[in-house]
Amino acid sequence: MSEAIPHDPVLQQFPEVEWDEEFGTLIVPATKATEVAIWLRDNHAFRLDYCSNVTGIDYLDREFKEKVKNEEGKTETIIHKDPARMEVAYHLYSMEKRTGPLVMKQRTTREKPEAQSLTPVWRSCELQEREIYDLFGINFTGHPDQRRILMWDEFEGHPMRKDYVEPFDYEWEPTPHDEILEKHQKGKVIF
Amino acid sequence: MTTPNTSPSVELDDTTRAELERAGVIVSKVDFLYNWARGGSVWPLTFGLACCAIEMIASATSRFDISRFGSEVFRPSPRQADLMIVSGTVTKKMAPQVVRIYNQMPEPKWVIAMGACAISGGPFKQGYNVLKGIDRYIPVDVYLPGCPPRPEAVLQSLNYLQEKIRTQDIKSDPAFTEGRRQYPVPEFTGTDLEPPYNPDVWQPPANPNVPAEEEVEGEATA
Numbered sequence: 479m480s481e482a483i484p485h486d487p488v489l490q491q492f493p494e495v496e497w498d499e500e501f502g503t504l505i506v507p508a509t510k511a512t513e514v515a516i517w518l519r520d521n522h523a524f525r526l527d528y529c530s531n532v533t534g535i536d537y538l539d540r541e542f543k544e545k546v547k548n549e550e551g552k553t554e555t556i557i558h559k560d561p562a563r564m565e566v567a568y569h570l571y572s573m574e575k576r577t578g579p580l581v582m583k584q585r586t587t588r589e590k591p592e593a594q595s596l597t598p599v600w601r602s603c604e605l606q607e608r609e610i611y612d613l614f615g616i617n618f619t620g621h622p623d624q625r626r627i628l629m630w631d632e633f634e635g636h637p638m639r640k641d642y643v644e645p646f647d648y649e650w651e652p653t654p655h656d657e658i659l660e661k662h663q664k665g666k667v668i669f
Numbered sequence: 670m671t672t673p674n675t676s677p678s679v680e681l682d683d684t685t686r687a688e689l690e691r692a693g694v695i696v697s698k699v700d701f702l703y704n705w706a707r708g709g710s711v712w713p714l715t716f717g718l719a720c721c722a723i724e725m726i727a728s729a730t731s732r733f734d735i736s737r738f739g740s741e742v743f744r745p746s747p748r749q750a751d752l753m754i755v756s757g758t759v760t761k762k763m764a765p766q767v768v769r770i771y772n773q774m775p776e777p778k779w780v781i782a783m784g785a786c787a788i789s790g791g792p793f794k795q796g797y798n799v800l801k802g803i804d805r806y807i808p809v810d811v812y813l814p815g816c817p818p819r820p821e822a823v824l825q826s827l828n829y830l831q832e833k834i835r836t837q838d839i840k841s842d843p844a845f846t847e848g849r850r851q852y853p854v855p856e857f858t859g860t861d862l863e864p865p866y867n868p869d870v871w872q873p874p875a876n877p878n879v880p881a882e883e884e885v886e887g888e889a890t891a
Contacts, residue, residue: 629798630762634859637797644797645860650876657795 483580487523488514503567503581511584511594512620518570518582519599526570526580529600532607534614535565536588536640564591564616568603586616595621613638700839707751707777708831709739714750716770719757721784721817728820738827747773752830754823755809758786758793759800761862765854771807772851777844779834781826782809785816792816797860805866807852 485497488504492514496505506514518526540560545553564586571578584593595618597604607618608627615636618624626633635642654662681696689696717725728735735741744750747770759767771780782803785791793799803809810833813826839845852870855862866873 628762630857632857632859647861647865649873652874 483524483577485580487521488518491517498583501581503583505583505585508584508586508593511596512599514582515568515596515599518580524580525572525574526578528571528573528578529568529596529602530571530579531567531569532596532603532610533567533569534610534616534638535567535583536614536638537561537563537565538588538640562588564588564614566593566607566610566616568596568600591616593618595619595624597621612636615639700837701835703839704835704837708834710742711738711740711752711779711827711830711834712742712744712750713740713752713754714747714770714774715743715745716753717756718759718763718767719784719786721756721787721815724817724820725754725756725783725823728823733820733824735824735827738824738831740827747771748775750774751778752781753778754781754783755787755803756783757817758784758791759803760798761800761857762798764800764803764806764862765856767803768806768852768854772849772854776849777837777842778850779810779830780807781811781813781830783813783815783823783826784818785814788812788814800862802871805871806855808850808870 482502485504488495489497492506492510494507494510495514497503498505504514518524537560539562542558542560543555544558545555548554566584566586568582568584569579570582571580586593591614593616595603595607597607597618598620604622605627607621608624610616611618611621611624612626612628613636625631629637637644648658648661650662651658686696717723727733729741729743740752747753751774753771753774755767771778780803782788786793786799787803790796790799790801794801800806811826811830813822815822818826837844843850852867853864855864855867857863
């Protein structure tokens with residue numbers, strides 16, 4: 479489990495797939511995920527037969543500035559835009575070849591988060607995709623049993639999403655600190 | 670073995686009692702005998718919620734040896750246990766089950782809230798998913814602080830509980846007069862548990878900064 483798995487064959491096989499140099503991950507559009515996953519699992523060069531980890535990621539709209547020196551020696555600020563999106567990351571290993579990990583991400587929108595379930599490809603994804611559905615609200619099409627796993631069934635909202643607003647259940651305490659102190663100073667008492 | 674002389678009807682000073690004991694006569698109360706036996710044989714429930722449970726298990730190992738205090742019989746069924754050690758974070762999803770298990774335990778029964786989370790929610794108090802203390806739904810006898818408490822602290826909390834058991838009065842203690850105490854099981858809603866606490870068991874601390882007129886009105890109506 480030491481050398482990085484070469485990703486070029488994947489890009490040649492699937493032109494839709496991108497390689498993210500910054501994070502070292504394959505970016506797969508959500509519509510092609512099952513196809514790519516089966517190929518990665520069954521291809522003799524890869525044989526990624528074990529999915530160890532599945533994670534959801536939530537990105538809000540973001541802009542950041544970078545100062546670059548141009549050819550004349552003057553500094554310019556370049557504004558990078560990081561669009562809002564949601565991602566599901568899969569960490570894949572090969573038990574047969576003893577290689578890995580190769581990280582593969584499904585990318586989807588924040589407005590209508592849909593991804594393809596890879597549980598039919600790797601059974602180990604089942605509970606973790608349920609957790610991502612529970613906490614991020616990403617719908618996994620083709621999941622055999624998609625329901626909440628950590629929160630109770632009646633729970634509303636998806637708490638790991640960055641726009642989640644937790645219920646206001648502040649109550650007065652004698653020694654407030656941090657967030658409670660802020661709420662305390664606002665003077666709102668509900669009970 | 671000397672017995673505390675708390676009975677109002679029998680006045681017996683310690684020298685007389687000691688003389689009687691030398692003569693082979695023990696004068697005692699039924700309360701004392703009951704409580705002495707109960708305190709020396711508390712049966713905890715095999716029940717752990719989080720990392721505190723590991724320390725509770727450690728207190729039952731040979732090194733710390735909870736059986737020195739008569740409590741080694743961890744029972745897997747609430748019907749056979751009389752002590753519930755709430756060891757660890759009580760999530761809102763778990764809270765109704767904890768109350769339900771408490772309801773199933775026969776009298777007399779006691780509760781130790783073990784660790785910061787079971788007492789108040791601990792570091793997760795401001796989270797959306799953790800109950801802010803199990804004492805909101807069931808009465809707690811001993812609060813055992815720590816994160817997690819050492820096994821020695823578990824044993825000390827057991828000593829405190831035994832002290833409390835020794836002061837029980839069979840005629841007036843709710844464990845013996847009210848039948849099996851049961852508390853309403855909270856239900857899930859979209860954001861929280863309903864009710865958020867049982868007002869018969871727990872009340873939120875009063876805010877001294879709230880204008881006094883509200884309290885005056887409350888007193889006037891009451």
